Amino acid sequence: MNKKEVLYITIGIFLTIIAWIVADIYYINNRKKSKIEIDIPKIENYKINKEVLRIIENKK
Amino acid sequence: MEKNNIKNIFKKNITDYTYIILFFIFFSIFLFFGIYPALKNVFSLIKERKELKEIDNLYEEKITNIYLIQNILEENRDKLIFVDEAISKTPQVNQMVNDIKKIADKNNFFITKASIADINLSKSKKNIDNINIILEGKAYFDDFLKFINDIINQRRLKMIKNLNVNVEKNSTDSSKLKISLIIEGYYL
Numbered sequence: 138m139n140k141k142e143v144l145y146i147t148i149g150i151f152l153t154i155i156a157w158i159v160a161d162i163y164y165i166n167n168r169k170k171s172k173i174e175i176d177i178p179k180i181e182n183y184k185i186n187k188e189v190l191r192i193i194e195n196k197k
Numbered sequence: 198m199e200k201n202n203i204k205n206i207f208k209k210n211i212t213d214y215t216y217i218i219l220f221f222i223f224f225s226i227f228l229f230f231g232i233y234p235a236l237k238n239v240f241s242l243i244k245e246r247k248e249l250k251e252i253d254n255l256y257e258e259k260i261t262n263i264y265l266i267q268n269i270l271e272e273n274r275d276k277l278i279f280v281d282e283a284i285s286k287t288p289q290v291n292q293m294v295n296d297i298k299k300i301a302d303k304n305n306f307f308i309t310k311a312s313i314a315d316i317n318l319s320k321s322k323k324n325i326d327n328i329n330i331i332l333e334g335k336a337y338f339d340d341f342l343k344f345i346n347d348i349i350n351q352r353r354l355k356m357i358k359n360l361n362v363n364v365e366k367n368s369t370d371s372s373k374l375k376i377s378l379i380i381e382g383y384y385l
Binding site: 151 | 214217224229263283
């Protein structure tokens with residue numbers, strides 16, 4: 138194996154590592170879920186119609 | 198002399214790759230063990246920061262909602278008890294029957310038959326459940342109108358789902374009407 142072949146192999150390894158790093162960073166940026174999982178409480182928007190309250194209040 | 202010159206010419210044409218090979222090897226090792234973990238950490242942290250910001254915004258929105266609901270409840274605290282009375286949390290059939298009996302007696306509506314249709318006691322997924330009370334009785338028209346008005350004016354919500362009014366055969370003008378009705382009440 139002459140030095141030129143060794144050079145090609147090292148360039149290949151170098152480029153593979155660069156590609157690996159780029160792919161991993163791309164994966165990190167595009168993964169959907171991270172380790173953070175929090176149960177978000179469900180709170181609905183309630184509305185109170187004051188007119189209805191007034192009508193109910195006037196009933197016996 | 199001439200021979201040496203010829204040797205030198207050939208020597209210059211052969212490139213030495215040793216340094217560049219060593220550079221690639223050491224730089225690859227440095228990239229893989231030095232830069233790669235740091236870069237990975239940096240991008241992971243940026244991503245986490247972005248997600249946490251989103252969660253933070255969501256929580257802020259929820260907290261604002263809670264605050265608004267709390268304000269509404271504070272404003273109407275005294276009146277909310279009426280909502281409980283209008284639509285109770287349990288069927289409270291006895292209360293409903295008592296309400297009806299009270300106004301029936303008051304308005305001379307003579308109940309001959311009363312029955313309660315199926316009540317669903319299991320927890321249903323519906324927002325609101327209903328109870329049906331089937332009544333049969335006799336009353337004068339004016340009294341019956343008053344009875345209906347009193348039902349409407351009661352705080353416990355009720356709806357007259359079905360109403361049949363018949364006149365008995367061979368009846369006189371002043372005779373009582375034969376009435377059958379289904380009253381629907383609600384609970385949560």
